[in-house]
Amino acid sequence: MNQQDVNLKITDRDGVLHEIVAPTDMAMNLMEVVRSYELAPEGTIGICGGMAMCASCQCYVLSETELPEKQDDEEAMLSEAFYVKDNSRLGCQIQITPEMEGLEVELAPES
Amino acid sequence: MIKTDILIIGAGPTGLFAVFEAGLLKLKCHLIDALPQPGGQCSEIYPKKPIYDIPGFPEILADDLTQNLLEQCKQFEPGFTLGERAETIDKQEDGTFIVTTNKGTKHHAPIVAIAGGLGSFEPRKPLIHNINFFEDKGVEYFIKNPEKYRNKRVVISGGGDSALDWSIFLADIASEVTLIHRRNEFRGALDSVEKVQELKNSGKINLITPAEVTSIVGDRHVKAVVVTQAEHIEREFEIECDHFIPLFGLSPKLGPIANWGLEIEKNAIKVNNALDYQTNIPGIFAIGDINTYPGKLKLILCGFHEATLMCQAAYQILNPGKKYVLKYTTVSGIDGFDGSRKEAPKAVVKAIE
Numbered sequence: 001m002n003q004q005d006v007n008l009k010i011t012d013r014d015g016v017l018h019e020i021v022a023p024t025d026m027a028m029n030l031m032e033v034v035r036s037y038e039l040a041p042e043g044t045i046g047i048c049g050g051m052a053m054c055a056s057c058q059c060y061v062l063s064e065t066e067l068p069e070k071q072d073d074e075e076a077m078l079s080e081a082f083y084v085k086d087n088s089r090l091g092c093q094i095q096i097t098p099e100m101e102g103l104e105v106e107l108a109p110e111s
Numbered sequence: 112m113i114k115t116d117i118l119i120i121g122a123g124p125t126g127l128f129a130v131f132e133a134g135l136l137k138l139k140c141h142l143i144d145a146l147p148q149p150g151g152q153c154s155e156i157y158p159k160k161p162i163y164d165i166p167g168f169p170e171i172l173a174d175d176l177t178q179n180l181l182e183q184c185k186q187f188e189p190g191f192t193l194g195e196r197a198e199t200i201d202k203q204e205d206g207t208f209i210v211t212t213n214k215g216t217k218h219h220a221p222i223v224a225i226a227g228g229l230g231s232f233e234p235r236k237p238l239i240h241n242i243n244f245f246e247d248k249g250v251e252y253f254i255k256n257p258e259k260y261r262n263k264r265v266v267i268s269g270g271g272d273s274a275l276d277w278s279i280f281l282a283d284i285a286s287e288v289t290l291i292h293r294r295n296e297f298r299g300a301l302d303s304v305e306k307v308q309e310l311k312n313s314g315k316i317n318l319i320t321p322a323e324v325t326s327i328v329g330d331r332h333v334k335a336v337v338v339t340q341a342e343h344i345e346r347e348f349e350i351e352c353d354h355f356i357p358l359f360g361l362s363p364k365l366g367p368i369a370n371w372g373l374e375i376e377k378n379a380i381k382v383n384n385a386l387d388y389q390t391n392i393p394g395i396f397a398i399g400d401i402n403t404y405p406g407k408l409k410l411i412l413c414g415f416h417e418a419t420l421m422c423q424a425a426y427q428i429l430n431p432g433k434k435y436v437l438k439y440t441t442v443s444g445i446d447g448f449d450g451s452r453k454e455a456p457k458a459v460v461k462a463i464e
Contacts, residue, residue: 043229043378047363048156054362076298080270080359082238111235111362 006098009063011106012039022096031057031091034107044110050092055081057091058108065103067094082111113190115141117425118210118220120197120368123151125399125414126226127180127189132422134187135440138429139448141190141220143197143212145231146361147253150177155232155361166412176411186447192216194255196231198367206394222394222425225373225380226418227401229363237268237357241327249333250355259354260285266336266350268324269358270294275303277358282315289317289350291324291338319350327355371395379403387424388417394428396421 004025010018010033022033031046034057048054052073058081061067067089070078074093078084088108094100117133119126122144130140148154153173161170171179195212200223202208207221234252236242242250254260254277264287267278275297278290290307297304310316319338326337328349335349365378373390374381380397382388384404388396398421399414407413426435444454 038377041378043363043365047229048152051157051160053156054360056362073298076270076294076296079292079294079296080298082235082359 004098006096006101006103008033008096008100009102009104010034010037010039010059011062011104013107013109022100024096024098024100026096028096029092030059030094030096030103030105033096034091040107040110045107046092048092052077052090052093055090056110058083058088059091059105060085060108061087061089061103061105063102063104065100067100067103081108083108112209113141113192113216113218115139115190115218115220116429117141117222117224117422118143118208118218119224119226120144120210121151121226121228121399121401122146122149122191122193123226123228123399123414124153124176124180124411125228125418126151126224127177127184128415129224129226129398129418129422130184130187130189131180132419133425134184134448135438135445136422136426136435138422138425139189140187141192141218143192143195143210143216143218145194145196145233147194147255149181149191149193150174151228152363153177162411164410164412186445186449186451186453188448192218196366200371200395202392202394208394221429222396224418224421224425225368225390225395225397225401226399226414227365227368227397229400230365230368230378231363232361233364233366234357235359235362237324237359239324239326242357245327245329245333245355248331249329249353250327250357252357254281254356257281257284262286263353264351265289265354265356266291266324266352267356267358268292269360270297270299271358271360272299272303273360274358275299275307277356278316279303279306279310282310287317287352288315289319289352291319291322293321293323295320324355324357368401373397376403379407388421389424396424 005021045056047056055077074090116138117140119142122142133140158174195214197210198213199211208223210218261284265285266289268291270292282288311318322338322340324336325339328335335351336355339347380402382397382402390397398417400409
């Protein structure tokens with residue numbers, strides 16, 4: 001594990017918990033981390049490519065980790081998405097930074 | 112029966128560019144797309160977003176790219192079957208294919224090129240327990256013929272461009288338009304939002320926010336929707352209506368293509384990238400985002416390249432044994448199927464006195 005790496009816990013759509021290590025120096029967002037570890041089938045996550053325009057990367061934040069505030073486009077997309085809860089976020093809008101150490105999320109169902 | 116040389120499934124950028132490349136080889140194309148307009152993701156998901164990695168275009172809006180591709184291939188007169196999804200494929204004894212859509216339109220071609228992106232776009236259905244029962248009984252996810260709503264009471268839900276634009280459009284046609292959204296804020300072009308505000312103020316659109324349709328009432332046809340409003344105290348009430356139109360965008364699904372006997376890996380079709388992007392079924396190619404091979408990149412520019420090589424391979428299949436010499440468009444010009452000709456102006460040779 002590199003110094004820049006952070007530990008994340010991601011529960012996939014089948015309820016399986018994955019403890020993974022993600023780099024903070026590659027400008028990756030949470031959706032891309034999920035895709036690179038293939039935690040959800042290709043074509044079911046990150047459909048719009050990360051423009052906050054499809055909500056296929058919606059996840060529920062389970063830990064108290066401090067995350068950047070939602071921007072307007074993320075807020076707007078979540079207001080049209082399904083299965084939305086108070087702790088819903090779009091993975092594509094969460095950049096992986098050292099502050100994310102210990103972040104725990106669960107992927108929302110496919111819709 | 113529609114007959115063509117190359118039947119392209121998917122009218123996104125890769126499919127449209129294939130029309131151009133095929134045309135240079137004098138091959139005619141017809142395209143099928145589940146969306147009512149060409150452009151694929153570029154027109155459906157992000158028409159107003161810029162793309163920065165189209166060679167030769169430092170920046171181009173997705174919608175403009177679609178328009179340019181249509182302009183570039185128009186002299187090759189592509190045919191379109193839009194708003195229909197390719198459902199089945201039947202290989203004929205002579206090796207050609209018949210592709211039938213969900214509406215029963217039949218297409219006959221010796222070559223099929225699947226340029227289906229992430230699959231065909233299906234409406235995202237809200238989580239209402241009895242919504243399936245009312246489909247085509249007052250619940251519609253697309254507006255195909257606005258006249259259907261003349262003098263009817265319509266409820267639209269959603270918070271994006273299509274919900275706003277259709278509410279505005281139907282305000283003049285329907286007897287009553289109600290727009291329901293989970294938030295007070297809408298995401299759409301500023302003038303659409305302002306127009307809805309105007310129509311709300313003048314009483315032509317009944318706006319209910321923040322609220323959600325949670326159930327549908329009716330026997331054989333929609334009679335009303337149950338709305339749950341969550342501001343301050345939660346309350347539920349019914350709105351009588353003839354139609355309920357949920358507009359929550361579309362999401363792509365691989366769909367029936369998955370059952371065509373093609374080799375599929377991670378929701379994509381495996382192709383031979385060393386040669387021609389053909390699938391495991393000879394005569395069926397897969398190009399653009401829908402295919403996969405070692406090192407695959409889902410980029411529009413890669414789709415263009417794949418489309419070009421696919422057309423060459425198609426030419427060889429259709430003209431066996433014929434020698435083909437690559438010609439540059441600058442040298443040979445372009446002869447359209449419509450009789451038009453484009454060519455480089457001849458150099459001026461003139462003495463300087």
